Amino acid sequence: MKIAFVGKGGSGKTTLSSLFIRHLAATGAPVVAVDADINQHLGPALGLDDEQAAELPAMGARLPLIKDYLRGANPRIASAETMIKTTPPGDGSRLLRLREQNPVYDACARPVELDGGAVRLMVTGPFTEADLGVACYHSKTGAVELCLNHLVDGRDEYAVVDMTAGSDSFASGMFTRFDMTFLVAEPTRKGVSVYRQYRDYAHDFGVALKVVGNKVQGQDDIDFLREQVGDDLLVTVGHSNWVRAMEKGRPPRFALLEDANRSALRTLQDAVDATYEHRDWDRYTRQMVHFHLKNAQSWGNARTGADLASQIDPDFVLREEAVATA
Ligand SMILES: Nc1ncnc2c1ncn2[C@@H]1O[C@H](COP(=O)(O)OP(=O)(O)OP(=O)(O)O)[C@@H](O)[C@H]1O
Ligand SMILES: [Mg+2]
Numbered sequence: 001m002k003i004a005f006v007g008k009g010g011s012g013k014t015t016l017s018s019l020f021i022r023h024l025a026a027t028g029a030p031v032v033a034v035d036a037d038i039n040q041h042l043g044p045a046l047g048l049d050d051e052q053a054a055e056l057p058a059m060g061a062r063l064p065l066i067k068d069y070l071r072g073a074n075p076r077i078a079s080a081e082t083m084i085k086t087t088p089p090g091d092g093s094r095l096l097r098l099r100e101q102n103p104v105y106d107a108c109a110r111p112v113e114l115d116g117g118a119v120r121l122m123v124t125g126p127f128t129e130a131d132l133g134v135a136c137y138h139s140k141t142g143a144v145e146l147c148l149n150h151l152v153d154g155r156d157e158y159a160v161v162d163m164t165a166g167s168d169s170f171a172s173g174m175f176t177r178f179d180m181t182f183l184v185a186e187p188t189r190k191g192v193s194v195y196r197q198y199r200d201y202a203h204d205f206g207v208a209l210k211v212v213g214n215k216v217q218g219q220d221d222i223d224f225l226r227e228q229v230g231d232d233l234l235v236t237v238g239h240s241n242w243v244r245a246m247e248k249g250r251p252p253r254f255a256l257l258e259d260a261n262r263s264a265l266r267t268l269q270d271a272v273d274a275t276y277e278h279r280d281w282d283r284y285t286r287q288m289v290h291f292h293l294k295n296a297q298s299w300g301n302a303r304t305g306a307d308l309a310s311q312i313d314p315d316f317v318l319r320e321e322a323v324a325t326a
Helices: 013-026 050-054 059-071 103-108 140-149 167-172 189-203 219-232 241-247 259-274 281-304
Strands: 002-007 031-036 109-114 117-123 158-163 180-185 209-213 233-236
Touching: 002 013, 002 189, 013 031, 013 109, 013 117, 013 158, 013 180, 013 259, 031 140, 059 103, 059 140, 103 109, 103 117, 140 158, 140 167, 167 281, 180 189, 180 219, 180 259, 189 209, 189 219, 209 219, 209 259, 219 233, 233 259
Parallel strands: 002 158, 002 180, 031 117, 031 158, 180 209, 209 233
Antiparallel strands: 109 117
């Protein structure tokens, strides 16, 4: 199951992603955690110290390796140079699974021990000014998008992405790559305005979007969010002393997280799990192709000097059964 946490800067994306990751790990489920946020803070939120966080390999710096592995023996993708972030898999491509070991994880993922079990952590690496453009060839999140587009994930296994709701993810189509998108919103007008923008983009693509209210202090905050986002409000989270202690470098055992917050995390997982039945790999593949053609036309063809539409394998549909036949 692919899950994104998005929202305004400072809303609590990283905090809630990390809590959700800890919650999933405590259930024993396989988890790949991905930091694709402008501010790379997921490692520390999962308990890494500064030195450990600085040593995490940046996916953005390993794009050639990622591309070469994923394109495999796909005859439609002539070289890693012509593979852009939206290039879809086809016959001959290599796909990724959450439970396997593979060269992409070897190069880009590091195990992080949590008190419920270990997760794999992958990070895009720090962003620069140039990364924030609309359709950048060297986009950092491109590495994440390629991985998501080649991921055949099943029930009870999770990829959780801490992400920025920026123009990059709308232009590339990355925002359509998730089973569930949690928009973290503080009960403020700004928090809610990011929700509106996201909802407007998401609407045409059938993106499952739920609002998680954060730093909620009382009924008035809940009423405000309910009034502004209606039924899209899934659950709210208040101030957590557990989080505060963790940020002081004194992480309590996860079992000591406040009951209300634990229950909120269960609500998030239930909402994610409920989407499984509605999964539509045909649509997922179609959207991948749609955004690839869009990116090919707007910059990819010009940038690579190739006709990137020819990379599309018309008979290919990404699906879970690929796990059994591989
Ligand atoms: N529920 C909470 N309880 C206590 N502190 C919280 C909570 N949510 C967020 N915070 C604190 O608010 C600050 C911002 O949160 P966080 O870093 O998770 O936000 P973000 O959306 O990831 O921000 P950025 O845009 O900078 O990446 C952090 O110091 C975090 O500890
Ligand atoms: Mg963050």
